[in-house]
Amino acid sequence: MTKTIVIGAGMGGLVAALEAARAGFDVTLIEKAQAPGGKIRTIIAGEHAIDAGPTVFTMKRVFDDLFARSGRSFDAAVKSEKLSVLARHFWPDGSRLDLFANRAQSVDAIAAFAGRDEAQAFATFSAEASRLYDLLKDKFIFADRLGVGGMIAALGVPGLIALTKLGPFATLWQKLGRDFKDPRLQQLFGRYATYSGGSPFASPATLMLIADVEMQGVWRIDGGMIELAKAIADLAAEQGVRFRYGEAVQSIDAPQGRVQSVTLQSGERLTADRIIFNGDVAALAEGLLGSGVVRAGLPMPSRQRSLSAMTWCVATPDCGPALSHHNVFFDDDYRSEFDDVFAKRRLPRKPTLYVCAQDRGNKAAKRQSERLLMLVNAPADGDQGRLPDAQIMAAERAIAARLARQGISLDGAAMVRTEPHDFAGLFPGSGGALYGQAPHGWVKSVTRGDARTAIEGLYRCGGSVHPGAGVPLAALSGLKAVSALMADCNLTSPSRRAVISGGMSTRSARTEPMV
Numbered sequence: 001m002t003k004t005i006v007i008g009a010g011m012g013g014l015v016a017a018l019e020a021a022r023a024g025f026d027v028t029l030i031e032k033a034q035a036p037g038g039k040i041r042t043i044i045a046g047e048h049a050i051d052a053g054p055t056v057f058t059m060k061r062v063f064d065d066l067f068a069r070s071g072r073s074f075d076a077a078v079k080s081e082k083l084s085v086l087a088r089h090f091w092p093d094g095s096r097l098d099l100f101a102n103r104a105q106s107v108d109a110i111a112a113f114a115g116r117d118e119a120q121a122f123a124t125f126s127a128e129a130s131r132l133y134d135l136l137k138d139k140f141i142f143a144d145r146l147g148v149g150g151m152i153a154a155l156g157v158p159g160l161i162a163l164t165k166l167g168p169f170a171t172l173w174q175k176l177g178r179d180f181k182d183p184r185l186q187q188l189f190g191r192y193a194t195y196s197g198g199s200p201f202a203s204p205a206t207l208m209l210i211a212d213v214e215m216q217g218v219w220r221i222d223g224g225m226i227e228l229a230k231a232i233a234d235l236a237a238e239q240g241v242r243f244r245y246g247e248a249v250q251s252i253d254a255p256q257g258r259v260q261s262v263t264l265q266s267g268e269r270l271t272a273d274r275i276i277f278n279g280d281v282a283a284l285a286e287g288l289l290g291s292g293v294v295r296a297g298l299p300m301p302s303r304q305r306s307l308s309a310m311t312w313c314v315a316t317p318d319c320g321p322a323l324s325h326h327n328v329f330f331d332d333d334y335r336s337e338f339d340d341v342f343a344k345r346r347l348p349r350k351p352t353l354y355v356c357a358q359d360r361g362n363k364a365a366k367r368q369s370e371r372l373l374m375l376v377n378a379p380a381d382g383d384q385g386r387l388p389d390a391q392i393m394a395a396e397r398a399i400a401a402r403l404a405r406q407g408i409s410l411d412g413a414a415m416v417r418t419e420p421h422d423f424a425g426l427f428p429g430s431g432g433a434l435y436g437q438a439p440h441g442w443v444k445s446v447t448r449g450d451a452r453t454a455i456e457g458l459y460r461c462g463g464s465v466h467p468g469a470g471v472p473l474a475a476l477s478g479l480k481a482v483s484a485l486m487a488d489c490n491l492t493s494p495s496r497r498a499v500i501s502g503g504m505s506t507r508s509a510r511t512e513p514m515v
Contacts, residue, residue, distance in 0.1 A: 002489065005030060005262055005272040007249050007289075010038020011471055012461035013278030014232045015066065015478030020276070021239035022070055023486060028270065029241055030262070032248035037229035038278070039427070039434065039463075040471070046315035046414030050371045051224040055356040056195075056326065058213050059472035063228070066475065070235055077231040079222035083361050086218050088324035089188055090406060092332050097188070098324065103215060114182040125179050125189070129212040136209060141467050142476065169442055175205035187334045191352070194377060196469055197306025197435025199338035204442040220325055220361045225471070251290030252277070252458065259457035263290075274457050274489075276481050280436065281449055281464045283429025296453035296460070297429075298437075303342075305380035306435035306469070308420035310347060310387070310395060314372040316413035322406040323370075325361035329353040329402045341379050342438075347391040351376035353399055374399065382424030382432025392419070436464030451477070451484040459485055 002025050006017045009031035021027040033041075043052040057080070067074040086099045097113045100106045103126055111119035172193050176186045190200030192210040221227050237243065252275055253261045261271045277296070283289060284297025331337070331350035340348040356373040376395055378387070400410065420432030430436075437448065448466045451459045461481040463469035 002026065002273045003271060004028070004274045004276065004485070005270060006276045006278060007252075007262065008038060008278030008462070009033070009036040009229075009233065009243070009245075010278050010462055011040065011229065011232075011474040012463070012465075012478040012481070013038070013276065014229060014236060015475045016276045016278065016459075016461050016481045017241045017478075018066070018070070018232060018236040018239060019479060019482040020485065021236060021241045023482065023491065025274070025485075027236075027241045028244060029236070030244045030247055030249055030264070030270075032246070034245050035226075035230075036233040036243075036245075037226055040225045040229045042224060042226050043313040043416050043418070045313045045371075045416045046369075048315040048369065048371050048414075049224070049226075050313040050315065051226065051356065051358055051373055052311065052313050052418065054225055054471050055358070055373060057219045057221055057225065057228070057471060058217065060217060060219055062472045062475055066232070066479075067235065070239060072235060074231075077235070078228055080219040081222070081361060083218050083220055083325055085324045085326075085361075086214050087326040087328055089184075090327070090329045090402075091184055092330070092402075092405070094405070095184065097184070099188075099214075101215065101217060110185070114185060118180060118182050118185060121179050121181075122185070125208070126211060126215065129208045129210075130215075132206065133209040133212040136206070141473075170205045172200045172203050172205050172207050175208060176200070183334075184330070187330050187352075188328075190334065191328065193439070194307060194352075196439040197433065198439040199342055201335060201338055202342070202438075202440035204439070206442070207439065218326070224358060228471070249289065252293045252455075253290065254292045254455050254458065257454075257456055259293075259455060272457075274459070274485055276459045276461060276478075276485070278460075278462045278478070280427055280429040280433075280462070281460055282431075284453075284460075286429050288428050293453075293455050293458060296455045296458050298449045298464075300429075300431075300433070300437060300464075302381060302384075302431055304437055304440075305431055305433035306438040307341065308378045308380040308382060308423055308432035308434055309375050309418075310378045310392070310420070311418045312372075312374040312399075313416045313418075314370070314374060314410060314413050315415075316370050316372065316410055319357070319370045319372075319408045322408060323355065323357040323360055325357055327355040327357065329355070329406075331398075331402075337377065341377050345379040345381055347378055347387055347395050348376065349394065349398075351395060351398060353402055355403075378420050378432075380420060380424075380431045380433035382420030382422070382430075384431075386421045387419055392417075430464075434463075435469035436462075439468075451481040452488075457488075 004025040004027045006013045006029040017027050017029045039053040041053050042049045064074045089097045107119045110122045192207050193200040193203035248265045249262050250265045251263045259275045263269050281298040282300035285299040333350045337348040354375045358371040423432040450466045459481040461477040463474045467473045
């Protein structure tokens with residue numbers, strides 16, 4: 001019963017705690033907030049609880065397998081609905097395009113929107129994205145961290161030839177410029193870079209594989225994404241994890257380069273044989289968890305940070321028929337948005353607006369009002385102070401005008417705003433960056449830190465380590481942390497018995513998550 005402490009109840013920490021307990025470790029999870037979730041959180045606007053973090057749920061098979069390994073059904077624990085419309089997209093000229101989970105529907109929609117040639121270009125692009133995903137899923141996404149050399153070795157000559165044909169050494173924007181003539185479609189698919197916190201003008205073309213991930217399915221969770229975090233926390237508690245909410249860690253104590261304990265801000269000291277840190281890796285590097293574990297972190301200069309965001313949680317009367325569940329409002333100068341954020345370090349003057357209308361797509365819901373999460377990209381300089389009021393007011397005017405063109409008014413709405421400075425306070429070491437390091441350049445996309453650190457017994461997980469940001473990838477990082485921990489303990493698979501419905505007990509079978 002190795003004493004294991006997990007620091008942070010974000011998605012990576014929750015999964016790590018669950019899997020470590022299932023493997024027989026004595027696990028305590030420490031979280032400074034009063035509830036699980038990390039970046040998955042809710043904000044009250046008016047009388048309504050609104051998802052204020054991640055809202056796009058993909059790669060559901062990761063969670064199906066996670067629950068199955070503990071003898072539980074994910075679908076029984078978390079009620080979800082697969083969306084037929086992946087996202088609805090709006091442009092200033094009044095044009096609008098829905099992308100569908102059904103590829104044939106998307107092809108037809110693009111043909112009506114931009115012509116048959118662009119529809120054929122999309123079909124080709126979609127097929128390439130699918131091949132790219134198949135090529136990389138086992139050799140990178142679901143693999144332990146490989147680095148550049150390991151990645152090349154794993155792909156082999158045939159894989160490298162196939163990868164080169166897809167143009168991954170170009171930027172995503174260059175790839176899209178070759179594939180599509182319509183600038184609106186270049187904008188639409190360029191947005192996939194922002195899923196990893198980057199600019200399409202600097203991120204590698206390999207991020208086109210996100211198109212295939214979305215085509216595999218996007219789900220809406222009843223009650224919001226927070227229900228996912230709660231369900232995993234409940235399952236972890238069933239497996240014996242002890243949760244200590246509302247307690248912050250002051251330091252990880254590692255004399256002679258090996259973990260020994262954590263010290264809470266209250267002064268209490270908890271001994272541990274192994275520690276899994278689910279937080280931004282820069283927090284370790286900056287000494288925010290003590291000078292003894294600085295070597296376990298990865299320094300993150302502000303210019304290398306991913307996107308942050310300015311968000312508004314909104315409760316408002318019915319917005320009318322324009323919105324789907326996921327909505328994107330583009331402006332007419334996409335490059336200027338990323339020049340503003342990454343080069344000029346300011347809120348974009350022509351921002352892309354994302355709106356999650358959280359009650360849309362719920363066929364059973366009877367809406368009394370609209371719950372919206374609205375988001376624009378922002379620089380991750382939250383540790384340097386708040387954004388100027390003039391920039392915020394200009395962004396809010398631009399957003400109001402964008403929505404008004406679709407007949408949507410927010411007059412009289414209850415609204416709560418969160419800016420990079422607030423995210424920097426919530427997630428120490430991040431500066432407000434929501435995705436760790438920006439995925440700019442092909443090398444950066446395959447050289448994130450992995451689970452092991454330079455400190456014996458200390459492991460990392462979360463969106464700032466391999467395989468990256470996003471709910472399913474953070475979950476995978478938790479699995480990888482426990483896999484590394486078990487290997488270091490000379491264990492190869494969990495052997496703890498898991499109770500399944502009906503009261504029977506059976507030995508857990510270890511299965512690798514596949515999509």
